[in-house]
Amino acid sequence: MDVFDEELLKFWRSLEEHQVVYIMVSGVDTNLNGYQRSTEDIDIWIEDTLENRKKLRSALFVYGMGDYQIIEQMQFLPGWTDFNLKNGTRLDIMTSMKGLENFTILDCLAVSQIAEIDGVKIPFLHINQLITN
Numbered sequence: 742m743d744v745f746d747e748e749l750l751k752f753w754r755s756l757e758e759h760q761v762v763y764i765m766v767s768g769v770d771t772n773l774n775g776y777q778r779s780t781e782d783i784d785i786w787i788e789d790t791l792e793n794r795k796k797l798r799s800a801l802f803v804y805g806m807g808d809y810q811i812i813e814q815m816q817f818l819p820g821w822t823d824f825n826l827k828n829g830t831r832l833d834i835m836t837s838m839k840g841l842e843n844f845t846i847l848d849c850l851a852v853s854q855i856a857e858i859d860g861v862k863i864p865f866l867h868i869n870q871l872i873t874n
Contacts, residue, residue: 749830806827822834
């Protein structure tokens with residue numbers, strides 16, 4: 742996956758502009774941590790609050806994916822509730838992380854790495870938490 746892809750950058754920029762609390766996890770996270778893993782989707786872990794879900798809804802709308810009111814209350818099931826970005830990349834949204842039940846997303850954000858690509862800041866899971874996961 743090309744992390745410099747314009748559609749990915751637009752998506753991440755929209756998350757940043759709407760102040761969505763999230764962390765990149767899984768394959769892209771592995772790559773951003775300096776290891777190679779082939780992946781064709783992106784996975785994000787979001788803070789599961791109504792306020793953050795509203796921010797996510799707005800970010801997706803501004804990005805151009807439509808306005809999905811259901812995002813504010815739906816249950817996100819990894820691998821089952823996904824969306825397609827405008828370039829066809831599958832987006833998987835999670836509200837919890839297996840293996841990290843003893844950590845909140847805010848705990849993980851406090852030690853996360855931040856990649857800056859084309860001026861967009863992208864938080865990704867710390868390697869130690871990635872291994873635990």
